[in-house]
Amino acid sequence: MATMKDIADRLGISLGTVSKGLNDGKDISDELRKTILDTAVEMGYTNRKALKINRRKIALFVENMDYEEKDSFGYDIVMGFQKASFSEKWNFSVIALTHQFQTENKYENWMLQEGYSGAFFIGLSLDDPWTEQLKTTSIPTVLLDNSIEKNPSVSYVGTDSDDGIDEAIRYLASLGHEKIAFLNGSAGSVISDNRMAAYLNSMARYKLTVDPNLAVYGYFVADCAPYHVPGFIERGATAILCGNDLIASGVIKSCTEYGLSVPEDISVIGFDDIPLASLITPALTTIRQSRTGLGKCAYFTLYSLINGVPISKSLLRPEFIKRESVAIAKPRVAMRRENDPDSVMFVNPELYSHFSRGLG
Amino acid sequence: MATMKDIADRLGISLGTVSKGLNDGKDISDELRKTILDTAVEMGYTNRKALKINRRKIALFVENMDYEEKDSFGYDIVMGFQKASFSEKWNFSVIALTHQFQTENKYENWMLQEGYSGAFFIGLSLDDPWTEQLKTTSIPTVLLDNSIEKNPSVSYVGTDSDDGIDEAIRYLASLGHEKIAFLNGSAGSVISDNRMAAYLNSMARYKLTVDPNLAVYGYFVADCAPYHVPGFIERGATAILCGNDLIASGVIKSCTEYGLSVPEDISVIGFDDIPLASLITPALTTIRQSRTGLGKCAYFTLYSLINGVPISKSLLRPEFIKRESVAIAKPRVAMRRENDPDSVMFVNPELYSHFSRGLG
Numbered sequence: 001m002a003t004m005k006d007i008a009d010r011l012g013i014s015l016g017t018v019s020k021g022l023n024d025g026k027d028i029s030d031e032l033r034k035t036i037l038d039t040a041v042e043m044g045y046t047n048r049k050a051l052k053i054n055r056r057k058i059a060l061f062v063e064n065m066d067y068e069e070k071d072s073f074g075y076d077i078v079m080g081f082q083k084a085s086f087s088e089k090w091n092f093s094v095i096a097l098t099h100q101f102q103t104e105n106k107y108e109n110w111m112l113q114e115g116y117s118g119a120f121f122i123g124l125s126l127d128d129p130w131t132e133q134l135k136t137t138s139i140p141t142v143l144l145d146n147s148i149e150k151n152p153s154v155s156y157v158g159t160d161s162d163d164g165i166d167e168a169i170r171y172l173a174s175l176g177h178e179k180i181a182f183l184n185g186s187a188g189s190v191i192s193d194n195r196m197a198a199y200l201n202s203m204a205r206y207k208l209t210v211d212p213n214l215a216v217y218g219y220f221v222a223d224c225a226p227y228h229v230p231g232f233i234e235r236g237a238t239a240i241l242c243g244n245d246l247i248a249s250g251v252i253k254s255c256t257e258y259g260l261s262v263p264e265d266i267s268v269i270g271f272d273d274i275p276l277a278s279l280i281t282p283a284l285t286t287i288r289q290s291r292t293g294l295g296k297c298a299y300f301t302l303y304s305l306i307n308g309v310p311i312s313k314s315l316l317r318p319e320f321i322k323r324e325s326v327a328i329a330k331p332r333v334a335m336r337r338e339n340d341p342d343s344v345m346f347v348n349p350e351l352y353s354h355f356s357r358g359l360g
Numbered sequence: 361m362a363t364m365k366d367i368a369d370r371l372g373i374s375l376g377t378v379s380k381g382l383n384d385g386k387d388i389s390d391e392l393r394k395t396i397l398d399t400a401v402e403m404g405y406t407n408r409k410a411l412k413i414n415r416r417k418i419a420l421f422v423e424n425m426d427y428e429e430k431d432s433f434g435y436d437i438v439m440g441f442q443k444a445s446f447s448e449k450w451n452f453s454v455i456a457l458t459h460q461f462q463t464e465n466k467y468e469n470w471m472l473q474e475g476y477s478g479a480f481f482i483g484l485s486l487d488d489p490w491t492e493q494l495k496t497t498s499i500p501t502v503l504l505d506n507s508i509e510k511n512p513s514v515s516y517v518g519t520d521s522d523d524g525i526d527e528a529i530r531y532l533a534s535l536g537h538e539k540i541a542f543l544n545g546s547a548g549s550v551i552s553d554n555r556m557a558a559y560l561n562s563m564a565r566y567k568l569t570v571d572p573n574l575a576v577y578g579y580f581v582a583d584c585a586p587y588h589v590p591g592f593i594e595r596g597a598t599a600i601l602c603g604n605d606l607i608a609s610g611v612i613k614s615c616t617e618y619g620l621s622v623p624e625d626i627s628v629i630g631f632d633d634i635p636l637a638s639l640i641t642p643a644l645t646t647i648r649q650s651r652t653g654l655g656k657c658a659y660f661t662l663y664s665l666i667n668g669v670p671i672s673k674s675l676l677r678p679e680f681i682k683r684e685s686v687a688i689a690k691p692r693v694a695m696r697r698e699n700d701p702d703s704v705m706f707v708n709p710e711l712y713s714h715f716s717r718g719l720g
Binding site for chain 2: 084149150152160163166167290293296297301304307308309310311312314315316319
């Protein structure tokens with residue numbers, strides 16, 4: 001466990017300054033105080049005496065999401081929430097949420113009993129036992145990527161897909177791509193629906209025709225790629241936008257198995273910018289969600305709810321990250337299968353022999 | 361100008377407690393400190409000495425909107441923003457924004473020169489001179505009811521129309537209304553577009569047919585009503601939802617001039633809940649925007665931007681307020697004009713003679 005000395009050493013400041021930062025001392029700038037508190041959180045400093053001064057409690061429930069390892073999706077979200085809440089004098093607990101825990105406890109009762117003023121949920125599924133209770137709860141509650149209608153005590157925090165997907169489509173269009181496929185995540189989730197709407201809007205904006213067979217829902221896992229990629233290629237897609245980075249990694253694998261190189265033959269774009277994205281080959285061009293930002297945004301939103309400001313949703317800007325998985329569109333020519341005169345494929349002339357083989 | 365004694369008298373607490381609240385004293389609860397600061401703002405207390413401790417500056421630009429009188433639309437927005445920022449140690453200035461001021465000054469230069477860390481704009485129009493500069497500014501900036509694409513330093517704060525309009529349509533449907541007209545505000549504004557989309561979604565949700573002639577854009581003023589109300593009545597509308605309360609007040613007047621009583625013959629719903637809404641006859645059923653909440657939400661959003669959290673938009677929950685301008689739908693019968701066999705009107709049988717007269 002880190003001590004105040006460790007924090008002082010890491011930041012190259014005196015022990016006294018660290019103490020001022022942790023104990024709300026006077027002659028220290030807001031910026032330095034924040035840096036000290038952030039560092040204390042990062043290093044796992046948990047001096048109970050320092051923490052107990054005037055602190056109230058907020059809860060972070062995590063379900064279906066890894067957060068303990070530094071490169072897991074949830075880590076930075078938890079860290080961002082923790083930093084923002086800690087520097088504003090809240091005690092903060094992470095609670096691993098299970099189905100059993102939800103059936104054994106009522107949400108409001110548990111929160112009141114344990115003395116929590118509000119909660120942030122990540123990874124909650126809308127068919128979880130507590131979802132029904134969230135429709136009527138009066139406890140300030142923030143959900144990541146999920147929304148509850150008409151309850152002014154519950155807010156939705158997420159990433160605004162529009163800007164990021166628009167940047168991706170604009171970039172692909174500028175490189176000559178016209179047949180841009182979208183392999184989305186699971187149907188029926190709030191974020192999948194938003195991303196599909198954003199894709200359709202941006203395609204229209206850049207005057208690109210949407211082929212309904214190229215705009216499909218899969219699942220948020222790499223394994224959904226093989227079911228869709230061959231069809232995309234046969235219909236002439238020169239680029240594939242994906243609902244998240246895991247799907248994109250599966251798409252790259254499927255393209256390779258099909259004999260196409262990414263990005264020379266076909267371009268691929270992900271969503272999220274998980275740590276894996278920059279490590280795969282080719283390094284993935286993607287739309288970054290700031291996970292630390294989501295955690296901090298969730299805190300600010302929860303703080304607003306606790307102060308009686310009924311925020312319905314707060315959305316973060318995404319950031320388009322260019323890496324190696326996108327290139328200029330490779331021209332393709334229209335061809336027909338011999339045994340099916342109605343079928344049209346858009347085939348890269350260089351790959352003609354491959355396609356003939358593949359189609360028997 | 362209010363003194364500390366005035367604040368103490370208003371709240372029924374000691375002068376010493378007021379002093380602790382204003383000077384960040386220790387043994388006082390967060391809630392009481394906030395109440396003291398809120399009261400100080402409301403009463404116009406401006407002890408410079410108290411304010412100057414550790415305070416940085418944020419700006420609130422107001423254009424095209426009254427805010428100085430207590431019953432003006434902008435008053436509570438400004439007050440909400442001021443309360444939230446004051447209790448978090450910001451100095452705050454209201455600046456009346458004119459076209460001339462914008463052409464004579466560059467936004468970023470002026471902000472830096474005057475030492476402001478960020479700004480909140482209310483009433484800005486997207487054809488204002490500064491709009492172009494907002495597309496690329498790196499100064500944390502929050503806009504009420506307007507958004508700037510792809511600039512992570514600029515956020516949009518507003519009211520989420522969906523829940524409120526859905527409540528209104530659900531309520532009308534439960535009272536037997538099927539032909540529900542929507543007289544929206546001006547075309548091309550972000551909020552008008554959102555409200556139209558919300559209206560169309562909710563009509564579909566409650567399985568009500570949308571007549572395109574009953575879903576129109578007007579302007580955000582009462583005077584647009586006479587141009588649309590007669591057509592709505594002739595096409596059988598039994599209820600009219602309006603883009604704001606001013607439009608609704610014009611609609612009530614037009615209905616009365618047409619010989620119909622609100623709500624007995626036709627129901628009317630507004631949007632905003634301006635102070636006028638509860639004072640007109642009949643008292644207006646409306647969808648409330650929390651103006652104080654918008655001001656506070658703007659502050660929290662600006663604070664997030666200043667802390668490097670790129671919020672794209674934060675939306676507040678509206679609240680549906682039932683008053684006297686809605687009643688059970690009055691049945692109407694389909695009729696044709698004698699000289700135009702293709703025309704169909706839905707007419708209240710009791711009003712038949714009136715319609716015959718009106719249509720010559």
